[in-house]
Amino acid sequence: MFKHVFYLLLVAASLASNSHADDAKKAIIFDTDMAIDDWLSLLYLEKNSSIDIRAITVSNSGESHCQAGLDNATNLLKLVSDRSVPIACGDDYPLDGYFVFPQPWRLDSDTLSGIDMSHWLQHPSANVQASLHAAELIHQTIINSDQPLTIVAVGPLTNIAQWLQRYPDDQSKVAELIMMGGSYQQGGNIIVPKFTAGHPNTVSEWNYFIDPLATQIVLSSALDKTMVGLDVTNKVRVTHGFADALKLMVSDPAGQFVDRVMDNNRWFIDTGEYYFWDVMAAIVSANPTLCEGPNVALTAVVEKASDTPYLGTSDLTMPATAASRKARQHLNAANAGQVIAASSGPTTKVCMNTRPADVFTEFQTIISQP
Numbered sequence: 001m002f003k004h005v006f007y008l009l010l011v012a013a014s015l016a017s018n019s020h021a022d023d024a025k026k027a028i029i030f031d032t033d034m035a036i037d038d039w040l041s042l043l044y045l046e047k048n049s050s051i052d053i054r055a056i057t058v059s060n061s062g063e064s065h066c067q068a069g070l071d072n073a074t075n076l077l078k079l080v081s082d083r084s085v086p087i088a089c090g091d092d093y094p095l096d097g098y099f100v101f102p103q104p105w106r107l108d109s110d111t112l113s114g115i116d117m118s119h120w121l122q123h124p125s126a127n128v129q130a131s132l133h134a135a136e137l138i139h140q141t142i143i144n145s146d147q148p149l150t151i152v153a154v155g156p157l158t159n160i161a162q163w164l165q166r167y168p169d170d171q172s173k174v175a176e177l178i179m180m181g182g183s184y185q186q187g188g189n190i191i192v193p194k195f196t197a198g199h200p201n202t203v204s205e206w207n208y209f210i211d212p213l214a215t216q217i218v219l220s221s222a223l224d225k226t227m228v229g230l231d232v233t234n235k236v237r238v239t240h241g242f243a244d245a246l247k248l249m250v251s252d253p254a255g256q257f258v259d260r261v262m263d264n265n266r267w268f269i270d271t272g273e274y275y276f277w278d279v280m281a282a283i284v285s286a287n288p289t290l291c292e293g294p295n296v297a298l299t300a301v302v303e304k305a306s307d308t309p310y311l312g313t314s315d316l317t318m319p320a321t322a323a324s325r326k327a328r329q330h331l332n333a334a335n336a337g338q339v340i341a342a343s344s345g346p347t348t349k350v351c352m353n354t355r356p357a358d359v360f361t362e363f364q365t366i367i368s369q370p
Contacts, residue, residue: 025052027147028285029138032278033062033155033207034069035109036268039076039261040363041154041282043254046080048286048366055141056087057134059155061094061211063101068110070128075117078125079254086141090134090159094211096302096322097331098314101210102195113264120253135163139170148175152285154278156207157181161214162323164221171223180281181207181215182229182339184296184350189230190313192273200310200334205230208300208337209313215300215337225348226291227298228281229339232351236276236359238262240269249368258367276359283362284351290359293352297342305330 030045030053032038045051058069066089073087100106108114117124132140138159142149151174153160160177163170183189183205190201190209201209208215219225243262250259268274276283284291309330322328 025050026285027052027054027145027149029055029057029141029149029151031057031059031134031138031151031153031155031159032069032073033059033109034064034072035062035105035155035278036113036261036265037276037278038154039072039112040258041278042073042076043080043258044279044282044363044366045152045285046077047254047369050286053085054145054149055137056085057137057159058087058089059134059153059157059159060089060092061158062155062207063106063109065106065110066092067127070130071125072112074125074128075121076257078121079257086137087128088130088132088134088137090162091323093318093322094156094158095161095213095217095324096328097212097336098316098318098328099210099331099333099336100313100315101206102313104195113261115257115260115264120257134159135166138163139167142170142173145173148173150175150285151177152281153177154180154207154281156211157214157218158211161211161217164217171221174223176224176226177218178226178228178281178285179218180228180233180278181205182227182300182337184227184229184231184298184339184352186230186234188338196313199312201336203335204337208339210337212300212302212331212337215339216302219298219300219339219348220345222346225346226284226351227339227348228284228291228351232291232293232354233275233277233280235354236280236356237272238269238274238276240266242360243269246364246367249364251368252370255367276363279363280354280359283359287362290354290362291349291351292354293350295347295349297345298339298348298350299342299345301335301338301340303332303335305332309333
């Protein structure tokens with residue numbers, strides 16, 4: 001108990017010390033599952049002089065596991081500065097259902113694509129500890145902030161949904177929620193050759209598929225929301241030309257790390273399926289003009305599976321009881337997390353168009369600056 005209270009005091013002190021010096025910056029909570037594009041997003045945000053990251057919450061129902069997410073986020077921040085940013089994990093499992101990312105993807109996320117951080121850091125952090133739950137850190141960051149906060153959520157929305165359930169009154173203190181996830185008119189990205197061939201879902205995006213109930217809760221909230229989904233991210237494909245140009249521009253540790261990520265994932269670029277998913281959301285948080293689209297009332301499909309559920313992307317070792325204390329149920333894999341228009345309710349801005357050249361230039365400019 002004392003340790004928990006002491007950690008709360010440390011968080012409050014850290015938040016207070018960070019807030020006043022950066023009043024001109026946009027204050028952000030970064031909710032992330034710490035996969036390949038999350039690393040680039042985190043470095044972009046931390047290097048951006050218009051952004052002040054107030055807290056990082058790991059959505060470990062997504063690609064990274066909790067400990068790896070804590071360690072990797074801490075070490076990536078060290079590539080840019082030595083300042084301390086409060087960090088926490090959420091639940092290991094989605095609010096309902098048994099869906100998981102493919103294990104090879106989770107291993108790649110946990111290991112930073114095999115990149116050795118000791119190349120830049122003499123003593124990389126390991127076994128970083130966090131005493132607060134992610135939902136609690138979000139709440140503490142909001143109530144201790146001197147300005148309305150922007151939440152940038154680029155993984156499954158488990159942490160955001162749990163925060164909304166626990167602290168609904170916080171919504172009035174949040175300027176906006178920018179989410180990478182979903183697909184409104186584009187179709188899905190669940191089927192990936194060599195990993196998920198034969199999957200029945202052709203309509204959903206991975207983050208929303210993993211925790212469709214959390215997605216439904218968040219989309220129905222009164223927050224000012226922007227969805228940066230496949231409709232727009234599919235227009236910002238990463239190419240060898242982009243990676244080659246970036247290589248010539250970077251010089252500091254953060255830039256060199258991004259270059260190493262690109263080199264280690266040239267095979268991914270070869271597939272033509274590597275897009276600026278999470279990076280697009282991070283960039284929109286700093287430059288909203290790069291998101292064009294309508295405001296639409298949305299919901300996400302959450303449908304119980306038949307008696308013979310598809311198990312190809314399921315983890316049956318998850319607890320049989322969900323966080324709600326209700327029995328965890330199998331969800332219909334064919335449409336879980338599909339974003340559809342709602343008949344009524346709060347609206348979400350849906351990014352449909354952008355200026356791809358400006359997006360890539362923005363990223364290169366920020367990442368390459370010393």
